[in-house]
Amino acid sequence: MMGNTRPIFKRELAGYFNSPIAYIFITVFLGLSSWLFFKGFFVVGEASLRMFFGILPWVFLFFVPAITMRLWAEERKVGTMELLMTFPVTDAEAVLGKYLASLAFLALSLALSLVIPAFVALLGNPDTGQIVGGYLGGLLMGGAFLAIGLFISSLTENQIVAFIISVVVIFGLFILGEDFVLFGLPDRLVPVFSYVGLGGHYDSISRGVIDSRDIIYYLSVIVFFLYLNVKSIEVRK
Amino acid sequence: MIEVRHISKRFGATVAVDDVSFEVRKGEVLGFLGPNGAGKTTTMRILTCYLMPDSGAARVAGYDVVDDSLEVRRRVGYLPENAPLYQDMDVVSYLEFVAEVRGIPPGERLRRIKNMVEVCGLGSVIGRGVGELSKGYKQRVGLAQTLIHDPEILVLDEPTTGLDPSQIIEIRELIKEIGKERTVILSTHILPEVEATCSRVIIINEGSLVASGTPEELDSAAGGEHTIHVSIKGDEATVKAVLSGMAGVRSVDGAGAGDGGFTRYTVKAADGGDLGEKIFRAAVDNGWTLNELRRETLSLEDIFLRLTTLEPGERSVE
Numbered sequence: 001m002m003g004n005t006r007p008i009f010k011r012e013l014a015g016y017f018n019s020p021i022a023y024i025f026i027t028v029f030l031g032l033s034s035w036l037f038f039k040g041f042f043v044v045g046e047a048s049l050r051m052f053f054g055i056l057p058w059v060f061l062f063f064v065p066a067i068t069m070r071l072w073a074e075e076r077k078v079g080t081m082e083l084l085m086t087f088p089v090t091d092a093e094a095v096l097g098k099y100l101a102s103l104a105f106l107a108l109s110l111a112l113s114l115v116i117p118a119f120v121a122l123l124g125n126p127d128t129g130q131i132v133g134g135y136l137g138g139l140l141m142g143g144a145f146l147a148i149g150l151f152i153s154s155l156t157e158n159q160i161v162a163f164i165i166s167v168v169v170i171f172g173l174f175i176l177g178e179d180f181v182l183f184g185l186p187d188r189l190v191p192v193f194s195y196v197g198l199g200g201h202y203d204s205i206s207r208g209v210i211d212s213r214d215i216i217y218y219l220s221v222i223v224f225f226l227y228l229n230v231k232s233i234e235v236r237k
Numbered sequence: 238m239i240e241v242r243h244i245s246k247r248f249g250a251t252v253a254v255d256d257v258s259f260e261v262r263k264g265e266v267l268g269f270l271g272p273n274g275a276g277k278t279t280t281m282r283i284l285t286c287y288l289m290p291d292s293g294a295a296r297v298a299g300y301d302v303v304d305d306s307l308e309v310r311r312r313v314g315y316l317p318e319n320a321p322l323y324q325d326m327d328v329v330s331y332l333e334f335v336a337e338v339r340g341i342p343p344g345e346r347l348r349r350i351k352n353m354v355e356v357c358g359l360g361s362v363i364g365r366g367v368g369e370l371s372k373g374y375k376q377r378v379g380l381a382q383t384l385i386h387d388p389e390i391l392v393l394d395e396p397t398t399g400l401d402p403s404q405i406i407e408i409r410e411l412i413k414e415i416g417k418e419r420t421v422i423l424s425t426h427i428l429p430e431v432e433a434t435c436s437r438v439i440i441i442n443e444g445s446l447v448a449s450g451t452p453e454e455l456d457s458a459a460g461g462e463h464t465i466h467v468s469i470k471g472d473e474a475t476v477k478a479v480l481s482g483m484a485g486v487r488s489v490d491g492a493g494a495g496d497g498g499f500t501r502y503t504v505k506a507a508d509g510g511d512l513g514e515k516i517f518r519a520a521v522d523n524g525w526t527l528n529e530l531r532r533e534t535l536s537l538e539d540i541f542l543r544l545t546t547l548e549p550g551e552r553s554v555e
Contacts, residue, residue, distance in 0.1 A: 007337040011323070018325040079321030083382075086285040086317075087338045088310040 004089040008097025009104075012071065016105050025066055029109050033059045034116055047124020049117055053134035053206040057174065057199060060142050065166035067105055068149030069159045071098045072233075076157035085233070095229045099150055099222075106142045110135060129208035137205030140218035144198060145170050147225035154232045174198040238263045238390055238420040239284065244293035246279050253279040255444035256293070261437075266416040268435030269424035272545055276444040277424040278318060281394050284422070285315040298389055311340070314388035318395045320379030324368035328359060328378055331367050332385060339386035353381035357411065373404040380408070384415060391421045397430060409434055428541060442545040455540050464533040465504045467516055471525035473500055479519050480504055483512065499528050 016022035036059070037052045044051070075081040084094060114135075120126050149166040156162050175181055177197015182190050194200055198221070201214035239261040246254040254276040261267045269277050282288040284297055286306040294301060300308040323331055332353060336346040354360055357377040362370055367378060376396065383391060396412065397405045412423065413434055425431060431438055431452070438455060440448040448455050469476050473491055480489045485506045492501040506512050513530055520527040 004338055004340075007334055010337075011326070011334050014330070015323075015325055078324060079317060079319065080323055082282070082287050082317045083315075083321055086287050086310055086313070086315045087335075088307050088340065089338060090307065 004087070004093045005097040005100065008084075008089065008094055009100045012098050012101030013104055015070075016067075016101070021070075022105070025063065026109050026112060029059065029063050030113055030115075033113060037116060041120075047120050047126050049120060049126055049131055049134060052116055053130070053138070056134070056138050056206075057141060057202060060138075060145055061167060061170055061174070063109075064106065064142055064145035065149045065152075065163045065170065067102050068146055068153050068166065069162040070153070071102065071150055072154035073157050073159045073162045077159075091230045091233045095150070095226055095233065099147060099226055099229075102146045102150060103143055106146060107139060110138055110142070127208065130206070133208040133210055134206040136210065137202045137214075140205065140215060141198065141202040144218045144221040144225075147222040147229075148173070151225045151229040151232065154229050170198070238265075238298060239422065240296040241280075241284070242294050244280070244283060244290040244295055246276075246283060246288060246291050252444050254283070254290075257441065257444070257446050258293075259439055259446060259449055261420055261422060263420055264418070265437055266412075266421040266423065266435045268431035268438040269422055269441065270428070270431055270438055270541060271424075271426065271441040273426055275441045275545075277441060278394055279444075280441070281315075281392050281422065281424060284309075285313055285392050286310050311386075312388055313390045313392055314383035314386065316379045316383045316391075316393045316396055318398070320376050320396075322367045322375060322378055322382070325366070327366050328363055328370075331378065332381060335382045336385050341386060349385055349387075353385050356384065356415070357381040358407075372399050373401070373407075376400060376404070376408060377411075380411065380415075389419060391415070391419055393421065393423045395424055395426070397425070397427065405430075440541060440544050447544040448540070463506050463512070465506065465512055465516065466501065466529060466531045466533065467504060467527065468499045468501045468529035469520060469525045469527055470498045470500070471520075471523060475523065476500070476502065476525065479523065480516065483515055483519075485512065497528075499526075501529075 016025075033052065033055055036055045037049075040051050072081075075084060085091075117126060117131050148170055149162070152166045152169060153159075153162040156165070174197065177194045177200040181197075182194055185193060195217070201217045204211060205214050239259075241257060241259050243256050243258050244254055245252070245256055257276070257280060269280070271277050279288065283290050283302060284295055286302050286309055289303055294303070296302070297309045298312040300312070302309050323334070326334065329350060332350045333346060336349055337343075341349055354363060357380050359374070359377055359381060362374050362378075367375070370378065376399075380393075380396070383393070393412065397408050400408060409430065412421065415421075416434070423430075423434065435452075437451050438449070439446060440455070467480075477489050477491060480486060480502065483506075486504060487507060488505045490503045492503070504512070504516070513532055516530060517527065519525075
């Protein structure tokens with residue numbers, strides 16, 4: 001990790017676990033996603049994780065803003081922003097350190113949820129390709145959500161405001177590409193919206209179709225919002 | 238070490254800093270004085286690269302605060318007002334974090350942290366969470382954080398606010414001690430603090446610099462006039478004539494004969510220098526009895542009040 005990204009990353013990651021918040025978040029995430037999944041799983045009676053990956057974006061919609069809401073808003077509120085920005089740390093290093101910490105936290109939560117496919121594998125024979133694709137897609141989509149949430153956290157000193165606005169913005173960008181929005185659009189705009197929407201690319205990856213264009217899409221969203229984040233910190237000057 | 242040239246900074250319609258210039262030489266402890274909202278914090282934030290000036294330039298340790306911001310930040314230790322700290326960390330891991338960010342090599346970090354714990358008196362709170370410390374200890378952790386990379390320049394924004402009197406004295410002693418081999422800028426609105434710790438003073442009001450100099454220099458700059466009270470037994474007319482004839486004396490007022498034949502005179506002079514001595518010699522030469530010879534010095538407090546309450550046009554600067 002370049003220069004001062006490392007200490008920032010370490011501090012932020014430890015920050016999650018210095019308070020009970022991390023454990024609460026992880027418990028709620030695992031509890032909610034397994035409950036929603038298994039509720040339908042036994043009804044359908046099919047050893048498939050399709051439903052789990054279908055639920056994931058909706059759980060992430062609330063889980064990811066909860067992970068990112070604190071990252072900048074608290075610095076502003078407590079005044080540590082002034083310390084951080086007068087340390088020999090570039091704006092990009094600070095943004096990247098925080099982003100990677102939130103990504104590590106998300107990856108850890110996702111890794112813990114592997115108990116769900118493990119359990120399904122005990123009962124039947126789920127499609128491994130779909131599981132790999134689903135987790136890769138989940139990490140990419142979650143990573144994009146995180147970049148959006150982190151950027152929004154830098155705009156306010158109120159964590160709750162950061163949370164709510166993040167949920168709204170992510171939801172808005174997510175449904176752009178959903179069918180019920182596309183139906184109402186003129187034909188020319190359909191491919192644009194369907195490409196820009198945060199959900200469609202995940203759908204294809206989580207079906208097990210790993211296309212580099214979908215990966216590039218999420219990476220571009222991440223880079224775009226991290227760039228906005230760097231700019232939004234600079235503005236204070 | 239620090240060179241500020243015509244910096245200005247505005248926030249919307251308010252001008253926080255208006256064309257301020259000053260210099261701080263190596264080894265000086267500069268007191269930055271002014272009422273609340275005068276622009277002290279903004280100026281310090283510009284010097285520490287938290288804010289950028291709208292116009293003008295500042296160089297710290299030879300580096301421009303805008304163009305070489307990282308170099309400046311490496312050489313400065315900054316304690317913002319109220320010593321904000323990461324509340325969720327304990328004292329040692331916080332200092333470790335700062336040491337790492339400050340680029341202290343891993344092998345040396347522990348030694349530096351131990352040193353800071355000793356210098357700042359943190360021994361008794363070493364494992365405690367930063368969030369649960371008292372205000373005084375937070376301030377010390379803040380100071381330890383500012384000093385950990387052994388910076389050439391320290392910028393301390395109101396380092397003693399919110400502390401009780403004994404803590405204030407301790408922190409001042411600490412600042413004096415660490416200021417011996419470093420360049421320090423210290424802001425405050427508490428006057429005795431400046432007299433206790435600073436070798437030079439800058440007074441700022443409503444964003445503009447109103448005075449700068451050693452406390453003694455400010456004395457003559459602000460007053461421009463010195464007053465000496467004498468009480469003499471002797472012929473009033475002669476005394477007045479002799480006193481008025483002395484170099485630099487502007488006026489002599491006699492208050493009439495008082496108790497025991499002594500007359501009190503108020504002598505106002507442009508330059509207070511050795512006037513007292515001259516009056517004493519004149520009294521000896523003329524065979525007067527001298528009962529009182531007192532020089533009225535303006536305290537920093539008077540200077541401050543004078544300079545910060547004058548209308549812009551009336552200011553007598555430097």
